[in-house]
Amino acid sequence: MGGTMMEKILSSHGAGDCRPGDEVWIGIDNRTARDFAGASVVANVEKNGGAKPIADPSRTFFTFDCNVPANTIPYADNQQTIRNFARKHGLKVFDVDAGIGSHVVIENRLARPGSTTVGTDSHLNIMGAIGAFGQGMGDVDIAFSFVSGRVWFEVPPSVKLVLEGIPGAGAEAKDVALTILGRFNHHELLGKSVEVYGEWVERATLSDFITIASQGTEMGAVTILFPPNRNVLDYFGMTEAEAVYADPDATYEAEYRVSIDGLKPLVAAPPNPNNVHPVSQYSDVRIDGAFIGSCTNGTLDDMRLAAKLLKGRKVAPGVMLKVVPATRSVWRTMMKEGLIDDIFEAGGIISNPGCGGCASGQIGMTGRGEVQVSTSNRNFTGKQGAGDTYLAGVGTAVASAVLGRIAGVGELEGV
Protein backbone atom coordinates (compact mmCIF):
# COMPACT_ATOMS: atom_id res chain seq x y z
CA MET A 1 0.00 0.00 0.00
CA GLY A 2 1.31 3.44 -0.93
CA GLY A 3 2.14 6.28 1.42
CA THR A 4 1.01 9.90 1.73
CA MET A 5 3.64 12.68 1.68
CA MET A 6 3.71 12.71 5.48
CA GLU A 7 4.07 8.94 5.75
CA LYS A 8 6.85 8.87 3.17
CA ILE A 9 8.83 11.70 4.78
CA LEU A 10 8.56 10.00 8.18
CA SER A 11 9.47 6.62 6.66
CA SER A 12 12.58 8.06 5.05
CA HIS A 13 13.65 9.41 8.46
CA GLY A 14 13.63 6.16 10.37
CA ALA A 15 9.95 5.50 10.99
CA GLY A 16 9.85 2.47 8.72
CA ASP A 17 6.53 1.51 7.21
CA CYS A 18 4.16 3.67 9.25
CA ARG A 19 0.43 4.30 9.38
CA PRO A 20 -1.76 6.92 11.07
CA GLY A 21 -1.88 6.47 14.83
CA ASP A 22 1.53 4.79 15.04
CA GLU A 23 3.91 6.42 17.48
CA VAL A 24 7.30 6.46 15.80
CA TRP A 25 10.79 7.78 16.42
CA ILE A 26 12.14 9.96 13.63
CA GLY A 27 15.54 11.45 12.86
CA ILE A 28 15.61 15.25 12.62
CA ASP A 29 17.72 17.05 10.02
CA ASN A 30 17.47 20.53 11.59
CA ARG A 31 17.17 20.99 15.35
CA THR A 32 16.45 24.61 16.20
CA ALA A 33 15.40 26.83 19.06
CA ARG A 34 14.60 30.52 19.05
CA ASP A 35 15.15 33.23 21.65
CA PHE A 36 11.70 32.47 22.99
CA ALA A 37 11.96 29.15 24.89
CA GLY A 38 15.59 28.79 23.77
CA ALA A 39 16.89 29.45 27.27
CA SER A 40 14.61 26.71 28.59
CA VAL A 41 15.96 24.38 25.91
CA VAL A 42 19.48 25.21 27.10
CA ALA A 43 18.48 24.53 30.71
CA ASN A 44 16.97 21.17 29.74
CA VAL A 45 20.01 20.19 27.70
CA GLU A 46 22.38 21.15 30.50
CA LYS A 47 20.33 19.26 33.05
CA ASN A 48 19.94 16.08 30.98
CA GLY A 49 22.62 16.03 28.32
CA GLY A 50 25.84 15.09 30.08
CA ALA A 51 29.32 16.40 29.19
CA LYS A 52 28.97 16.30 25.39
CA PRO A 53 25.28 17.05 25.09
CA ILE A 54 24.83 17.91 21.40
CA ALA A 55 24.37 14.94 19.07
CA ASP A 56 25.44 16.85 15.94
CA PRO A 57 26.50 20.53 16.27
CA SER A 58 26.36 21.01 12.48
CA ARG A 59 22.62 20.34 12.48
CA THR A 60 21.77 22.21 15.67
CA PHE A 61 21.29 25.97 15.86
CA PHE A 62 19.50 28.90 17.39
CA THR A 63 17.43 31.56 15.65
CA PHE A 64 16.59 34.85 17.38
CA ASP A 65 13.42 36.46 16.07
CA CYS A 66 10.95 37.18 18.88
CA ASN A 67 12.45 40.16 20.61
CA VAL A 68 15.19 41.53 18.38
CA PRO A 69 17.30 43.24 19.55
CA ALA A 70 16.02 42.51 23.05
CA ASN A 71 14.01 45.33 24.61
CA THR A 72 13.41 43.65 27.95
CA ILE A 73 16.10 42.47 30.33
CA PRO A 74 14.65 38.95 30.70
CA TYR A 75 14.79 38.49 26.90
CA ALA A 76 18.31 39.94 26.77
CA ASP A 77 19.33 37.55 29.56
CA ASN A 78 17.83 34.59 27.71
CA GLN A 79 19.56 35.52 24.46
CA GLN A 80 22.90 35.87 26.25
CA THR A 81 22.41 32.51 27.99
CA ILE A 82 21.90 30.98 24.55
CA ARG A 83 24.93 32.72 23.01
CA ASN A 84 27.18 31.51 25.82
CA PHE A 85 25.88 27.97 25.46
CA ALA A 86 26.27 28.08 21.67
CA ARG A 87 29.87 29.32 21.91
CA LYS A 88 30.71 26.58 24.35
CA HIS A 89 29.36 23.85 22.09
CA GLY A 90 30.20 25.31 18.67
CA LEU A 91 26.60 25.91 17.59
CA LYS A 92 25.56 28.50 15.04
CA VAL A 93 23.38 31.37 16.23
CA PHE A 94 21.33 33.30 13.70
CA ASP A 95 21.36 36.33 15.97
CA VAL A 96 19.11 39.37 16.42
CA ASP A 97 20.00 40.66 12.96
CA ALA A 98 18.91 37.57 11.02
CA GLY A 99 15.11 37.64 10.97
CA ILE A 100 12.41 35.00 11.33
CA GLY A 101 14.05 31.64 12.02
CA SER A 102 11.78 29.52 9.84
CA HIS A 103 12.44 31.80 6.86
CA VAL A 104 16.18 31.86 7.58
CA VAL A 105 16.22 28.05 7.60
CA ILE A 106 14.53 27.97 4.17
CA GLU A 107 16.63 30.81 2.73
CA ASN A 108 19.84 29.04 3.72
CA ARG A 109 18.52 25.81 2.18
CA LEU A 110 19.04 24.07 5.52
CA ALA A 111 15.52 22.71 5.14
CA ARG A 112 14.83 21.19 1.73
CA PRO A 113 11.89 19.32 0.25
CA GLY A 114 11.49 16.00 2.08
CA SER A 115 13.59 17.05 5.11
CA THR A 116 12.67 17.21 8.81
CA THR A 117 12.98 20.29 11.04
CA VAL A 118 11.85 20.94 14.60
CA GLY A 119 12.03 24.08 16.72
CA THR A 120 10.28 26.09 19.40
CA ASP A 121 8.31 28.16 16.87
CA SER A 122 4.69 26.95 16.70
CA HIS A 123 4.59 28.02 13.03
CA LEU A 124 7.49 25.78 12.04
CA ASN A 125 5.04 23.60 10.13
CA ILE A 126 5.57 26.38 7.57
CA MET A 127 8.01 23.80 6.12
CA GLY A 128 4.96 22.26 4.47
CA ALA A 129 5.45 25.08 1.93
CA ILE A 130 8.50 23.26 0.58
CA GLY A 131 7.03 19.77 0.93
CA ALA A 132 9.01 19.14 4.11
CA PHE A 133 8.24 18.11 7.68
CA GLY A 134 8.39 20.91 10.25
CA GLN A 135 6.96 20.96 13.75
CA GLY A 136 6.94 23.46 16.54
CA MET A 137 7.47 21.74 19.84
CA GLY A 138 8.01 22.62 23.47
CA ASP A 139 11.40 23.08 25.04
CA VAL A 140 11.60 19.52 26.43
CA ASP A 141 11.09 18.00 22.98
CA ILE A 142 13.55 20.37 21.39
CA ALA A 143 16.16 19.78 24.07
CA PHE A 144 15.70 16.07 23.47
CA SER A 145 16.28 16.57 19.73
CA PHE A 146 19.48 18.53 20.48
CA VAL A 147 20.73 15.69 22.66
CA SER A 148 19.58 12.69 20.63
CA GLY A 149 18.87 13.96 17.10
CA ARG A 150 15.39 12.47 17.18
CA VAL A 151 11.85 12.98 18.45
CA TRP A 152 8.81 10.77 18.90
CA PHE A 153 5.81 11.52 16.76
CA GLU A 154 2.33 10.18 16.32
CA VAL A 155 1.77 9.64 12.60
CA PRO A 156 -1.17 11.90 11.75
CA PRO A 157 -4.01 10.91 9.43
CA SER A 158 -3.62 12.57 6.03
CA VAL A 159 -6.41 14.38 4.22
CA LYS A 160 -6.42 15.70 0.70
CA LEU A 161 -7.53 19.25 -0.05
CA VAL A 162 -8.17 20.11 -3.68
CA LEU A 163 -8.36 23.83 -4.45
CA GLU A 164 -10.54 24.32 -7.51
CA GLY A 165 -10.10 27.21 -9.90
CA ILE A 166 -7.93 30.34 -9.94
CA PRO A 167 -8.29 33.34 -7.56
CA GLY A 168 -9.65 36.58 -9.03
CA ALA A 169 -7.70 39.80 -9.57
CA GLY A 170 -6.60 41.42 -6.31
CA ALA A 171 -6.81 38.17 -4.35
CA GLU A 172 -3.59 36.81 -2.86
CA ALA A 173 -2.35 33.59 -1.30
CA LYS A 174 -3.49 35.10 2.01
CA ASP A 175 -7.05 35.11 0.72
CA VAL A 176 -6.69 31.45 -0.19
CA ALA A 177 -5.48 30.80 3.38
CA LEU A 178 -8.42 32.77 4.76
CA THR A 179 -10.79 30.79 2.52
CA ILE A 180 -9.52 27.57 4.07
CA LEU A 181 -9.71 29.05 7.59
CA GLY A 182 -13.27 30.20 7.00
CA ARG A 183 -14.38 27.01 5.29
CA PHE A 184 -13.25 24.61 7.99
CA ASN A 185 -14.34 24.68 11.51
CA HIS A 186 -10.82 24.39 12.89
CA HIS A 187 -11.70 21.15 14.69
CA GLU A 188 -12.17 19.44 11.33
CA LEU A 189 -8.50 19.62 10.38
CA LEU A 190 -7.29 19.21 13.95
CA GLY A 191 -4.40 16.79 14.06
CA LYS A 192 -4.42 16.16 10.30
CA SER A 193 -1.67 16.34 7.73
CA VAL A 194 -3.28 18.24 4.86
CA GLU A 195 -1.94 17.73 1.34
CA VAL A 196 -2.99 20.41 -1.11
CA TYR A 197 -3.55 19.96 -4.81
CA GLY A 198 -5.19 21.79 -7.70
CA GLU A 199 -4.59 23.93 -10.75
CA TRP A 200 -3.46 26.99 -8.77
CA VAL A 201 -1.09 24.92 -6.62
CA GLU A 202 0.76 23.77 -9.71
CA ARG A 203 1.72 27.32 -10.64
CA ALA A 204 1.86 29.20 -7.31
CA THR A 205 5.10 30.64 -5.90
CA LEU A 206 7.11 29.61 -2.86
CA SER A 207 5.91 32.80 -1.11
CA ASP A 208 2.31 31.80 -1.78
CA PHE A 209 2.92 28.41 -0.17
CA ILE A 210 4.69 30.01 2.79
CA THR A 211 1.68 32.24 3.41
CA ILE A 212 -0.75 29.31 3.45
CA ALA A 213 1.45 26.78 5.24
CA SER A 214 2.21 29.34 7.95
CA GLN A 215 -1.48 29.30 8.87
CA GLY A 216 -1.65 25.53 9.29
CA THR A 217 -1.40 26.04 13.04
CA GLU A 218 -4.49 28.28 13.07
CA MET A 219 -6.30 25.71 10.91
CA GLY A 220 -5.57 23.20 13.69
CA ALA A 221 -3.63 21.05 11.22
CA VAL A 222 -0.37 19.31 11.96
CA THR A 223 0.86 20.73 8.68
CA ILE A 224 -0.30 21.93 5.27
CA LEU A 225 1.89 20.10 2.77
CA PHE A 226 2.40 21.32 -0.78
CA PRO A 227 3.91 18.87 -3.25
CA PRO A 228 6.90 20.81 -4.62
CA ASN A 229 6.08 22.38 -8.01
CA ARG A 230 8.57 23.67 -10.59
CA ASN A 231 9.03 27.01 -8.71
CA VAL A 232 9.93 25.27 -5.47
CA LEU A 233 12.20 22.66 -7.09
CA ASP A 234 14.08 25.42 -8.94
CA TYR A 235 14.56 27.37 -5.70
CA PHE A 236 16.40 24.37 -4.26
CA GLY A 237 18.04 23.29 -7.52
CA MET A 238 16.34 19.91 -7.17
CA THR A 239 14.64 17.50 -9.52
CA GLU A 240 11.27 15.87 -8.98
CA ALA A 241 13.01 12.58 -8.30
CA GLU A 242 14.80 14.14 -5.30
CA ALA A 243 11.64 15.49 -3.65
CA VAL A 244 8.95 13.48 -1.85
CA TYR A 245 5.48 13.05 -3.34
CA ALA A 246 2.55 10.88 -2.32
CA ASP A 247 2.15 7.50 -3.97
CA PRO A 248 -0.79 7.22 -6.39
CA ASP A 249 -2.42 4.63 -4.11
CA ALA A 250 -1.90 6.57 -0.86
CA THR A 251 -4.76 6.41 1.62
CA TYR A 252 -6.49 9.59 2.80
CA GLU A 253 -8.93 9.84 5.65
CA ALA A 254 -10.97 12.39 3.71
CA GLU A 255 -10.90 14.45 0.56
CA TYR A 256 -12.18 18.04 0.47
CA ARG A 257 -12.80 20.22 -2.55
CA VAL A 258 -12.80 23.97 -2.00
CA SER A 259 -13.38 26.54 -4.72
CA ILE A 260 -11.02 29.48 -4.95
CA ASP A 261 -12.24 30.39 -8.40
CA GLY A 262 -12.64 34.14 -8.85
CA LEU A 263 -11.79 34.61 -5.17
CA LYS A 264 -12.07 38.17 -3.80
CA PRO A 265 -10.12 39.69 -0.87
CA LEU A 266 -11.19 38.51 2.58
CA VAL A 267 -10.55 39.46 6.19
CA ALA A 268 -10.65 37.48 9.41
CA ALA A 269 -12.37 39.74 11.92
CA PRO A 270 -11.77 39.50 15.67
CA PRO A 271 -11.72 37.43 17.76
CA ASN A 272 -10.30 34.45 15.81
CA PRO A 273 -8.78 33.57 12.43
CA ASN A 274 -11.82 31.49 11.43
CA ASN A 275 -14.14 34.51 11.48
CA VAL A 276 -13.67 35.14 7.76
CA HIS A 277 -15.80 37.47 5.63
CA PRO A 278 -15.45 39.55 2.44
CA VAL A 279 -13.49 42.79 2.87
CA SER A 280 -16.53 44.70 1.58
CA GLN A 281 -18.49 43.76 4.68
CA TYR A 282 -16.19 45.91 6.84
CA SER A 283 -15.74 48.96 4.60
CA ASP A 284 -17.08 51.27 7.30
CA VAL A 285 -14.53 50.16 9.92
CA ARG A 286 -12.01 52.95 10.53
CA ILE A 287 -8.48 51.81 11.32
CA ASP A 288 -5.64 53.19 13.41
CA GLY A 289 -2.87 51.04 12.02
CA ALA A 290 -1.77 48.40 9.56
CA PHE A 291 0.99 45.82 9.88
CA ILE A 292 2.74 44.11 6.98
CA GLY A 293 5.13 41.30 7.83
CA SER A 294 5.35 38.14 9.99
CA CYS A 295 6.15 34.59 8.88
CA THR A 296 2.88 34.70 6.95
CA ASN A 297 3.46 37.78 4.78
CA GLY A 298 7.02 39.00 5.28
CA THR A 299 8.68 37.61 2.16
CA LEU A 300 10.36 39.63 -0.58
CA ASP A 301 7.31 39.11 -2.80
CA ASP A 302 5.11 40.58 -0.08
CA MET A 303 7.44 43.56 0.34
CA ARG A 304 7.55 44.13 -3.42
CA LEU A 305 3.76 44.11 -3.59
CA ALA A 306 3.49 46.50 -0.64
CA ALA A 307 6.03 48.92 -2.13
CA LYS A 308 4.45 48.78 -5.58
CA LEU A 309 1.05 49.66 -4.15
CA LEU A 310 2.43 52.36 -1.85
CA LYS A 311 4.57 54.07 -4.48
CA GLY A 312 3.13 57.50 -5.16
CA ARG A 313 0.48 57.12 -2.46
CA LYS A 314 0.29 58.32 1.14
CA VAL A 315 -0.83 56.56 4.28
CA ALA A 316 -3.97 58.29 5.62
CA PRO A 317 -3.41 60.92 8.33
CA GLY A 318 -3.46 59.39 11.79
CA VAL A 319 -2.81 55.84 10.54
CA MET A 320 0.39 53.96 11.38
CA LEU A 321 1.72 51.62 8.72
CA LYS A 322 4.29 49.23 10.17
CA VAL A 323 6.40 47.12 7.83
CA VAL A 324 8.69 44.33 9.03
CA PRO A 325 10.62 42.24 6.49
CA ALA A 326 11.01 38.57 7.40
CA THR A 327 14.78 38.37 7.03
CA ARG A 328 17.95 40.42 6.67
CA SER A 329 18.31 39.22 3.12
CA VAL A 330 14.81 40.50 2.26
CA TRP A 331 15.71 43.80 3.94
CA ARG A 332 18.87 44.16 1.87
CA THR A 333 17.04 43.53 -1.40
CA MET A 334 14.42 46.07 -0.34
CA MET A 335 17.18 48.65 0.00
CA LYS A 336 18.77 47.75 -3.31
CA GLU A 337 15.48 47.83 -5.20
CA GLY A 338 14.37 51.11 -3.64
CA LEU A 339 11.38 49.51 -1.91
CA ILE A 340 12.28 51.07 1.41
CA ASP A 341 12.21 54.48 -0.24
CA ASP A 342 8.74 53.84 -1.63
CA ILE A 343 7.43 52.73 1.75
CA PHE A 344 9.17 55.60 3.56
CA GLU A 345 7.79 58.26 1.20
CA ALA A 346 4.30 56.83 1.64
CA GLY A 347 4.65 57.37 5.38
CA GLY A 348 5.42 53.82 6.52
CA ILE A 349 7.49 52.77 9.51
CA ILE A 350 10.10 50.14 8.58
CA SER A 351 11.65 47.95 11.23
CA ASN A 352 14.59 45.57 11.25
CA PRO A 353 13.67 41.98 10.35
CA GLY A 354 11.94 39.73 12.87
CA CYS A 355 8.57 38.42 13.97
CA GLY A 356 7.14 41.93 14.18
CA GLY A 357 3.84 42.36 15.95
CA CYS A 358 3.31 38.71 16.83
CA ALA A 359 5.70 38.39 19.74
CA SER A 360 5.19 41.03 22.40
CA GLY A 361 5.84 44.08 20.37
CA GLN A 362 8.97 44.34 18.26
CA ILE A 363 7.15 47.10 16.45
CA GLY A 364 4.65 48.05 19.10
CA MET A 365 1.35 46.65 20.29
CA THR A 366 -2.23 47.88 20.03
CA GLY A 367 -4.02 49.70 22.83
CA ARG A 368 -7.62 49.27 23.93
CA GLY A 369 -10.01 50.26 21.18
CA GLU A 370 -7.24 50.49 18.59
CA VAL A 371 -8.10 48.87 15.26
CA GLN A 372 -5.39 47.26 13.18
CA VAL A 373 -5.32 45.43 9.87
CA SER A 374 -2.54 42.87 10.00
CA THR A 375 -1.02 40.43 7.52
CA SER A 376 0.02 38.18 10.40
CA ASN A 377 -1.69 34.94 11.35
CA ARG A 378 -3.38 35.41 14.71
CA ASN A 379 -6.00 37.85 15.91
CA PHE A 380 -6.82 36.13 19.19
CA THR A 381 -7.72 38.41 22.06
CA GLY A 382 -4.56 39.92 23.47
CA LYS A 383 -2.21 38.45 20.88
CA GLN A 384 -1.08 41.66 19.22
CA GLY A 385 -2.07 43.97 22.03
CA ALA A 386 -5.38 45.00 23.56
CA GLY A 387 -6.94 46.29 20.35
CA ASP A 388 -8.94 44.65 17.54
CA THR A 389 -6.94 42.91 14.82
CA TYR A 390 -8.32 42.10 11.36
CA LEU A 391 -6.20 39.61 9.41
CA ALA A 392 -5.81 40.27 5.70
CA GLY A 393 -3.45 40.15 2.73
CA VAL A 394 -0.87 42.75 1.77
CA GLY A 395 -3.12 44.49 -0.76
CA THR A 396 -5.89 44.89 1.79
CA ALA A 397 -3.41 46.14 4.41
CA VAL A 398 -2.03 48.78 2.03
CA ALA A 399 -5.45 49.88 0.74
CA SER A 400 -6.75 50.13 4.31
CA ALA A 401 -3.71 52.15 5.42
CA VAL A 402 -4.11 54.56 2.50
CA LEU A 403 -7.88 54.97 2.85
CA GLY A 404 -7.96 54.93 6.66
CA ARG A 405 -10.65 52.25 6.74
CA ILE A 406 -10.84 48.57 5.86
CA ALA A 407 -10.63 48.41 2.09
CA GLY A 408 -9.76 46.00 -0.68
CA VAL A 409 -6.94 46.76 -3.08
CA GLY A 410 -9.45 47.37 -5.87
CA GLU A 411 -10.66 50.48 -4.03
CA LEU A 412 -7.31 52.23 -4.54
CA GLU A 413 -7.48 54.68 -7.42
CA GLY A 414 -5.66 53.43 -10.47
CA VAL A 415 -5.40 49.79 -9.36
Added chain:
Amino acid sequence: MEKRTLVLKGRLWVLSRDGELISDIDTDMIYHNAHLAVTDVSKMGQYAFGNLKGYEEFAKQARPGDMVLAGANFGSGSSRQHAVDCFKALGVQAVIARSFGAIYKRNAINSALPVLEIPALADKAFAHFEQVEIDLGTGTLRGPSGSVQGKPMSGVARDIYMAGGLFEFARGE
Protein backbone atom coordinates in the same frame (compact mmCIF):
# COMPACT_ATOMS: atom_id res chain seq x y z
CA MET B 1 11.27 10.14 42.09
CA GLU B 2 7.56 10.72 42.21
CA LYS B 3 5.54 7.52 41.91
CA ARG B 4 3.40 7.31 38.75
CA THR B 5 0.10 5.59 38.59
CA LEU B 6 -2.52 5.23 35.90
CA VAL B 7 -5.41 5.77 38.32
CA LEU B 8 -5.73 9.30 39.70
CA LYS B 9 -8.27 10.82 42.09
CA GLY B 10 -8.98 14.47 42.62
CA ARG B 11 -11.24 17.50 42.58
CA LEU B 12 -12.55 18.54 39.17
CA TRP B 13 -12.35 22.11 37.88
CA VAL B 14 -15.04 22.32 35.21
CA LEU B 15 -14.19 25.14 32.82
CA SER B 16 -17.53 26.22 31.42
CA ARG B 17 -19.36 29.26 30.18
CA ASP B 18 -23.12 29.53 29.73
CA GLY B 19 -23.49 25.85 30.53
CA GLU B 20 -21.01 24.72 27.89
CA LEU B 21 -17.50 23.42 28.36
CA ILE B 22 -15.11 26.05 27.03
CA SER B 23 -13.43 25.06 23.77
CA ASP B 24 -10.38 26.58 22.08
CA ILE B 25 -8.65 27.61 25.27
CA ASP B 26 -5.39 28.73 23.68
CA THR B 27 -1.96 28.99 25.20
CA ASP B 28 -2.29 32.76 25.67
CA MET B 29 -5.36 32.15 27.85
CA ILE B 30 -3.56 29.42 29.78
CA TYR B 31 -0.28 31.29 30.14
CA HIS B 32 -0.11 34.77 28.63
CA ASN B 33 2.84 35.76 26.46
CA ALA B 34 3.59 38.67 28.80
CA HIS B 35 5.18 36.14 31.20
CA LEU B 36 7.19 34.10 28.72
CA ALA B 37 10.57 35.22 29.97
CA VAL B 38 9.96 33.31 33.23
CA THR B 39 12.14 30.17 33.24
CA ASP B 40 11.70 29.03 36.85
CA VAL B 41 8.81 26.52 36.83
CA SER B 42 7.89 27.24 40.44
CA LYS B 43 7.11 30.85 39.47
CA MET B 44 4.79 29.88 36.59
CA GLY B 45 1.82 28.65 38.65
CA GLN B 46 0.62 32.13 39.55
CA TYR B 47 -0.13 32.93 35.87
CA ALA B 48 -2.21 29.83 35.07
CA PHE B 49 -5.47 30.88 33.32
CA GLY B 50 -4.63 34.51 34.12
CA ASN B 51 -6.05 35.45 30.71
CA LEU B 52 -9.06 33.07 30.71
CA LYS B 53 -12.17 35.13 31.34
CA GLY B 54 -13.93 34.02 34.52
CA TYR B 55 -10.99 31.94 35.74
CA GLU B 56 -8.44 34.64 36.53
CA GLU B 57 -8.45 33.47 40.18
CA PHE B 58 -7.70 29.87 39.27
CA ALA B 59 -4.08 30.05 40.37
CA LYS B 60 -5.09 31.27 43.83
CA GLN B 61 -7.88 28.75 44.31
CA ALA B 62 -6.43 25.59 42.75
CA ARG B 63 -5.23 22.90 45.14
CA PRO B 64 -2.63 20.22 44.52
CA GLY B 65 -4.37 17.17 43.09
CA ASP B 66 -7.01 19.12 41.18
CA MET B 67 -7.88 18.14 37.62
CA VAL B 68 -9.05 20.43 34.86
CA LEU B 69 -11.96 19.65 32.50
CA ALA B 70 -12.47 21.56 29.23
CA GLY B 71 -14.03 21.34 25.77
CA ALA B 72 -12.34 20.81 22.41
CA ASN B 73 -8.91 21.93 21.20
CA PHE B 74 -7.45 22.67 24.61
CA GLY B 75 -4.01 24.26 24.39
CA SER B 76 -4.13 25.40 20.78
CA GLY B 77 -1.77 28.16 19.75
CA SER B 78 1.89 28.46 20.56
CA SER B 79 4.38 25.79 21.57
CA ARG B 80 5.15 27.29 24.98
CA GLN B 81 6.00 24.71 27.62
CA HIS B 82 4.93 27.28 30.22
CA ALA B 83 1.31 26.35 29.48
CA VAL B 84 2.03 22.85 30.81
CA ASP B 85 4.52 23.77 33.49
CA CYS B 86 2.18 26.28 35.15
CA PHE B 87 -0.12 23.34 36.01
CA LYS B 88 2.80 21.24 37.22
CA ALA B 89 3.78 24.13 39.49
CA LEU B 90 0.30 24.21 41.03
CA GLY B 91 0.18 20.43 41.45
CA VAL B 92 -2.66 20.00 38.97
CA GLN B 93 -2.75 16.24 38.35
CA ALA B 94 -4.30 15.95 34.92
CA VAL B 95 -6.07 17.83 32.15
CA ILE B 96 -9.17 16.29 30.61
CA ALA B 97 -10.70 17.64 27.39
CA ARG B 98 -12.66 16.65 24.30
CA SER B 99 -9.47 17.17 22.30
CA PHE B 100 -6.10 18.87 22.55
CA GLY B 101 -3.89 20.99 20.34
CA ALA B 102 -1.23 18.62 18.98
CA ILE B 103 1.76 20.50 20.37
CA TYR B 104 0.13 20.92 23.76
CA LYS B 105 -0.59 17.22 24.03
CA ARG B 106 3.02 16.22 23.47
CA ASN B 107 4.38 18.92 25.75
CA ALA B 108 2.15 17.57 28.50
CA ILE B 109 3.17 13.96 27.92
CA ASN B 110 6.87 14.85 27.80
CA SER B 111 6.53 16.56 31.16
CA ALA B 112 4.50 13.68 32.57
CA LEU B 113 1.35 15.76 32.97
CA PRO B 114 -1.32 13.25 31.97
CA VAL B 115 -3.91 14.36 29.46
CA LEU B 116 -7.11 12.42 28.93
CA GLU B 117 -8.92 12.87 25.65
CA ILE B 118 -12.67 12.24 25.76
CA PRO B 119 -14.32 13.16 22.44
CA ALA B 120 -17.76 12.17 23.77
CA LEU B 121 -17.61 14.44 26.81
CA ALA B 122 -21.04 16.10 27.33
CA ASP B 123 -21.26 19.72 28.50
CA LYS B 124 -23.01 19.08 31.80
CA ALA B 125 -21.82 15.54 32.52
CA PHE B 126 -19.81 16.57 35.58
CA ALA B 127 -20.24 19.15 38.31
CA HIS B 128 -17.73 21.78 39.32
CA PHE B 129 -15.52 20.58 42.19
CA GLU B 130 -16.90 17.05 41.99
CA GLN B 131 -14.49 14.37 43.27
CA VAL B 132 -13.58 12.15 40.33
CA GLU B 133 -11.31 9.30 39.37
CA ILE B 134 -9.57 8.83 36.05
CA ASP B 135 -8.00 5.66 34.72
CA LEU B 136 -5.45 6.56 32.05
CA GLY B 137 -5.00 2.92 31.11
CA THR B 138 -8.64 2.49 30.13
CA GLY B 139 -9.35 6.15 29.36
CA THR B 140 -12.25 6.37 31.82
CA LEU B 141 -13.44 9.37 33.83
CA ARG B 142 -15.87 8.57 36.62
CA GLY B 143 -17.50 10.42 39.49
CA PRO B 144 -20.79 10.70 41.38
CA SER B 145 -22.38 12.21 38.23
CA GLY B 146 -21.52 9.25 36.06
CA SER B 147 -18.85 7.74 33.90
CA VAL B 148 -17.54 8.46 30.41
CA GLN B 149 -15.12 6.65 28.19
CA GLY B 150 -12.23 8.39 26.43
CA LYS B 151 -9.03 7.33 24.71
CA PRO B 152 -6.71 5.05 26.66
CA MET B 153 -3.13 6.24 26.96
CA SER B 154 -0.91 3.88 25.03
CA GLY B 155 2.44 3.27 23.38
CA VAL B 156 5.25 5.78 23.68
CA ALA B 157 3.01 8.29 25.46
CA ARG B 158 2.22 5.90 28.28
CA ASP B 159 5.84 4.80 28.57
CA ILE B 160 7.02 8.41 28.84
CA TYR B 161 4.38 9.27 31.44
CA MET B 162 5.18 6.22 33.57
CA ALA B 163 8.89 7.01 33.39
CA GLY B 164 8.20 10.55 34.65
CA GLY B 165 9.05 12.43 31.48
CA LEU B 166 10.84 12.22 28.15
CA PHE B 167 14.43 12.37 29.37
CA GLU B 168 13.65 10.01 32.23
CA PHE B 169 12.20 7.58 29.70
CA ALA B 170 15.26 7.85 27.44
CA ARG B 171 17.58 7.17 30.38
CA GLY B 172 15.73 3.98 31.20
CA GLU B 173 15.59 2.78 27.59
